Amino acid sequence: MDDVLVGFVQMLRAAGLRVSSSEALDAFLAVQHAGLRDRRTMKAALRAALVKRQQDIPLFDELFDRYFSPNAEPLPFPGPGDEGQQGPSGRLKPHEEFMRQLQQAMERLGLPPLDRLTEALLAGNVTVITAEMLQHLTPEQLQQLENLLQRGQITRYVLDQMGWQRIQAQLIQLARALQQAGEFELAQQVRERLWELQELFPRWVAQQVHEAYNRMAPPRERQAALSKTLMDKEFTRFTEDEVRAMEEVVNQLAQKLREDVARRMRRGGTRRLDVTRTLRASYKTAGVPMELIFKERQRNKLRLVVLCDVSSSVRNASRFMLQLVYSLQQQRGHVRSFVFIADVDEVTEFFERNSL
Amino acid sequence: MFKSVEDVKERLRRVRYLANDDVATVVYLADRLGKPLLVEGPAGVGKTELSKAVADALGAELIRLQCYEGLDEAKALYEWQYAKQMLYTQVLRDRVGELLADTRTLREAFERIAEEEDLFFSERFLLPRPLLRALLSERRPVLLVDEVDKSDPEFEAFLLEVLSDFQVSIPELGTIRARTQPFVLLTSNQARELSDALKRRCLHLFINYPTFREELQVVRVRVPEASATLAAEVVAFIQEVRNLALKKVPGIAETLDWARALALLNVHHLGVEEVERTLGVIVKHEGDHARTRQSIPELLRRAQLRLREWGE
Structure with a gap:
């Protein structure tokens, strides 16, 4: 189970979620306490430990569903034996019969046991394979990935790291040993499985690389693209997404401004004693200053009058500028907005009443 | 301590808080792992109510620290x-x-x-303020840090320190260590993004507006005096109002108030007039009010359709 969780955390990271080691540790503990019986409980437990931002929840849900339900996994491993057999727990139990026979035969013949990954591949155990693969598919690598050609390189690299050559050799040897021992049927099955894997597995890895890239690309790509293009883009051509991104930036700036103001109000940490008022208050306690009165710093409310030119000479920019004025007004403080072409008119109310 | 996820659900239900599976699981884990629980979500979905219910269910004292801009250590810790x-x-x-x-x-x-x-x-x-009171408490209390997003970043950093060690130093007295580690709940309306450090330290729970069935259950449990038909109509209407993109979307608290108000007025069936008379209970922003008022007949019609779909 630990491997599976490590694999899952790596998948989340590859998809661009920030998961710290302490959070991963929490996830282990959480799963231990919540138990594994129930899928929904486990999902809630992992989500509580690993996802801390509301906007990441849909992505997490999607990845969880993909990772923890073999049915949804795109890995096409039909393999020998009956296909898609459902276990009592609702999990796929692929090729159990074949694996059992194989293991018995290997024990009988005194063949060395297969390593974990080889066995997983034979059995079509997608969870183990995915976990193993993600260890070699790090976000750093994916970052370097810029075009389709490199995607092929990464796929080859991941295959190498997983020991794909060695696994094939191992299976060929296994088939040969079974053949010599007279286990013709099993040998044939192993060989068939190997051919299948040779055809399917590199393709599956390539697909996983592709998907991992797509998963992590959007935020990064969009951000880079955004900052690059905002500078030299015509105002009229802003898309809705960009407008929203801008609104967010304005929000952040306003928040920062508020924090700075608040910090300045508290500067020095100590309040100044208002001697006059403290003395006056002390009369009622026979001259003993029981009640200390401090000077309040005056805080002026922000009053802003925004004047926006929307005449035809700046028509291209006016949509953007109006957007900016609107965002400003959405912030706290007292903002009155005016626009003018030939005459000035107040639009505060329109902005207040309507959203974009 | 809670015994299991089912136990959380059952005990919360007994204090009339209906928790769905996700909420119950996360509360159970926070209790078991001894981690603070950060509850986020829009206003009025029962975040504070959850803390009260948890305290009630555990039979623990609820110590509440209401955050606001300018809250400082003196007000939160001791004076x-x-x-x-x-x-x-x-x-x-x-x-x-x-x-x-x-x-x-x-x-x-x-x-x-x-x-x-x-x-x-x-x-x-020494006048202990909420945080110190929680540390000094003999029996394990539930500490609610309400609307932590309203506090300043400096206070958040200070809170982080207290929540990670559960001890504070008072220069004149020395270090005070928690007698029992409190069950800490933090709520946030996401007025600002909290620091990563604080979020890493906490388990996270996001509560959204309830589904029709969940909300109807809550109304039935909390406002038994409202008839079954009225409760269903009220909830269906509110669910429609939430789709209107208002400035201040009505939460569960508003639904309950409204159901109570209508039951008090002896209303058994929602009509345009009844809604108009009591609209102030659920819509509290002037612009929203005008907007909702216009669309009452439409909202009622859609609510009726939805009710039929749900078979209520």
Whole structure:
């Protein structure tokens, strides 16, 4: 189970979620306490430990569903034996019969046991394979990935790291040993499985690389693209997404401004004693200053009058500028907005009443 | 301590808080792992209510720290009771005079006073604020840090320190360690993004507006005086209002208030007039009010359709 969780955390990271080691540790503990019986409980437990931002929840849900339900996994491993057999727990139990026979035969013949990954591949155990693969598919690598050609390189690299050559050799040897021992049927099955894997597995890895890239690309790509293009883009051509991104930036700036103001109000940490008022208050306690009165710093409310030119000479920019004025007004403080072409008119109310 | 996820659900239900599986699981984990629980979500979905229910279910004291801009350590942790110290000095003035009567030099008198200094900086004059109270509590309390997003980043950093070690230092008294580690809940309306450090330290729970069935259950449990039809109609209507993109979307609290108000007015069936008369209970922003008022018939029609779909 630990491997599976490590694999899952790596998948989340590859998809661009920030998961710290302490959070991963929490996830282990959480799963231990919540138990594994129930899928929904486990999902809630992992989500509580690993996802801390509301906007990441849909992505997490999607990845969880993909990772923890073999049915949804795109890995096409039909393999020998009956296909898609459902276990009592609702999990796929692929090729159990074949694996059992194989293991018995290997024990009988005194063949060395297969390593974990080889066995997983034979059995079509997608969870183990995915976990193993993600260890070699790090976000750093994916970052370097810029075009389709490199995607092929990464796929080859991941295959190498997983020991794909060695696994094939191992299976060929296994088939040969079974053949010599007279286990013709099993040998044939192993060989068939190997051919299948040779055809399917590199393709599956390539697909996983592709998907991992797509998963992590959007935020990064969009951000880079955004900052690059905002500078030299015509105002009229802003898309809705960009407008929203801008609104967010304005929000952040306003928040920062508020924090700075608040910090300045508290500067020095100590309040100044208002001697006059403290003395006056002390009369009622026979001259003993029981009640200390401090000077309040005056805080002026922000009053802003925004004047926006929307005449035809700046028509291209006016949509953007109006957007900016609107965002400003959405912030706290007292903002009155005016626009003018030939005459000035107040639009505060329109902005207040309507959203974009 | 809760025994299992089912136990959480059951005990919360007994104090009339209906938790879905996700909420129950996360509350159980926070309790078991001893981690603070950060609850986020829009206003009025029952975040604060959850804390109260958890305290009730555990039979623990609820200690609440309401955050606001400018909240500082003195208000959250402890203050020296200056006035009380002053009063004691006044009352004891004669006694102090006697004590110092046989001293000859100023230095001698000063030394003697200094010997008794501890008296004036003892727990007797310490006014514990919520955080310190939670640490000093004999039985494990539930500490609710409400609307932590309203506090300043500096306070958040300070809170982080308290929540990770569960101890504070008071210069005059030394370090005070928690007697029992409190069950900590933090709520946030996401007015600003909290720091990563704080979020990493906490388990996270996001509560959204409830589904029709969940909300209907809540209304039935909390407002038993409202008839079944009325409750269903109220909830269906509110669910429609939430789709209107209002400035202040009505939460569960508003739904409950409204159901109570309507039951009090002996309303058994929602019509345009009934809604108009009581709209102020659910829509509290002026612009929203005008907007909702216009679309009451439409909203009622859609609510009826949805009710039929749900088979209520």
